Amino acid sequence: MKIGIYSDIHDHISNLEKTLQYFKNHNIEHTFFCGDFCSPIPAKVIGNSGILTYCVFGNGDADRFTIQHLAFNKYNNLKLNSEYAVIELNSKKIAMTHYPFYANALAKSGDYDLVLCGHTHESNIELINQTWLINPGEVMGWKGDASFAVYDFKTNAVNLVKINDLP
Template sequence: MKIGIYSDIHDNIKNLEKTLNYFLENNIENTFFCGDFCSPIPAKTIGNSGVITYCVFGNGDGDRFTIQNLAFNQFDNLKLNAEYAVIELEDKKIAMTHYPFYANALAKTGEYNLVLCGHTHEVKIELLNKTTLINPGEIMGWNGNPTFVIYDLDNCSTEIIKVNDL
């Protein structure tokens, strides 16, 4: 099974819609968002897409009340957690946070197959012992061509997708 990993939307709805369309067109049924919606607008866009998205908050998320309301009362596909989450999917244990410092520490424990983070707006894929640590870059586009990552849970392979190339 392939999953989608993305982070740091910062209200760039155009790039978010390209990303979500890629997931839909490629039958990526489970996605992971590593924080920084910024406003509730991206949360509503994700909710309306129908794409199952496990989410954590980042440091740039304002109006958390409205984002929580969307996740808990309007969109079943928006699986919102606080700043940290552990999700089990196909016998894989996945930890997710916005912050690389915490993600690095989680990965070093060896308790997870996959650890996800964001915040830096830069792609980083690293193997720490038997744990894959992934920062998918950013959807925002502040650092150039926005990116997200496709990860194959079966063979532990990664693919970096550049949004502007879609």
Template sequence: MKVAIMSDSHDSIPNLEKAIELALTKGAEVLFHCGDLISPFMIPVLAKFGKETHLILGNNRGDVYLMMEHLKKYPHIKFHGEQAFLDIKNYKIAMVHYPKIAYAFAVTGEYDFVFCGHTHVYEIKEIGKTLVINPGEILGKEGAPSFVILDLKTKEHERIVF
């Protein structure tokens, strides 16, 4: 099963739309957004993925109340608050915005994958049996926008830069 991992879109509608289009083209079945989506007007953009989507907050929260109102229209988007602990196809996945916390989760050995963001810098690190993925940023502030396509079964991953 292929999944898309994104983070730090920071209200960039065109870049998030392009990333979603590319994720669908690459065959992603689930999307994980690791925080800093920010404004409620980004929810309908994220919803264009049209499949199971998991969303957490980052350090730039925006209007969480209004975001929650928008999320009511899109039941395929699951909002988890600060962090998420998921079982997807028998793979244990943790999702948190901050890399240092992601590394701490990985050290426990409880997760197959931990997804994070915040730094806007692409990084993949193996800690024990856990693959920690920071997909970089959708915004494109620190470099070209990027996200990651991951095959959960094989752990093969591809950085998509656009």
């Protein structure tokens, strides 16, 4: 089983669509979004994809009321949390927040197998003791290469995927 991890869409719909298409093409059925939809439009696109997506809010999410309405009333595949979430999946304990400062502390605690974050718009993947700390970079592409990450439960490996390299 593999999961997709992405962050910081900032309304860049074409890169979001490439990301979601990659997940579909590679049979990735569970994804984790680490915040900064910006507007409700990316939430609609993710909702319409049908891909199960665990989400947290980031600092750039302006219309939280509408995003919450979409997640709770229209799209069952959007599993929206506040700024922090803990999800157990495939015998792994996964913590997710938008902010690397908190993610780093969570990873160092040793309480989780994976800790996911975003916010910096730069990818960072490191193993802290037995915990993967994963910042997949940004879907937006503001600081350079737009990217997302894929974690493989079978191999316990993380792969960074550059969106600009996708068809």
